[in-house]
């Protein structure tokens with residue numbers, strides 16, 4: 001992350017990250033669509049529908065634009081094979097969406113939004129790096145709209161946590177902790193240039 005901020009990250013690690021993140025975002029889009037279906041009221045459904053759109057269009061456009069710079073097509077991005085780390089994170093999210101309740105689903109999706117909002121904000125404070133692509137990445141996540149999304153998701157989690165019984169809150173904690181662990185592992189896998197699953 002610091003390497004994105006100061007422009008020193010070796011580009012092969014960033015490429016690895018972008019290609020794996022594209023696969024991750026496809027499943028994250030599915031997670032949000034399932035969240036939309038499960039949301040308890042129309043206002044929350046609307047937010048989930050908007051968010052699904054934001055991922056499948058805005059955020060994935062960022063990835064598609066990087067790939068285009070590298071001469072990689074959209075079809076090639078989609079055909080990439082997932083690493084064990086990408087697969088484990090996506091499987092955990094979709095398993096939570098399939099088997100858990102709505103509050104667990106929200107707790108599982110929060111680290112992704114909160115983490116990137118924090119990283120984007122911190123890296124933006126230091127000013128843009130000389131590397132154009134990394135500057136574009138930072139600008140996407142430092143955007144006030146992304147920051148507002150993360151706040152909304154935190155507040156929703158707090159409301160659901162306050163309404164849950166102790167066992168439900170414990171399940172939310174567990175989902176949040178597992179998702180946070182997967183976020184860290186995702187960064188680490190790109191750093192290690194982890195090979196796709198067999």
Ligand SMILES: Cc1ncc(C[n+]2csc(CCO)c2C)c(N)n1
Pocket residue numbers: 021024025028051054055059111112113116117146149183186
């Ligand atoms: C591994 C991984 N974790 C988090 C994000 C960031 N992110 C994914 S969806 C979303 C919400 C709105 O688009 C945000 C901020 C990412 N790209 N990849």
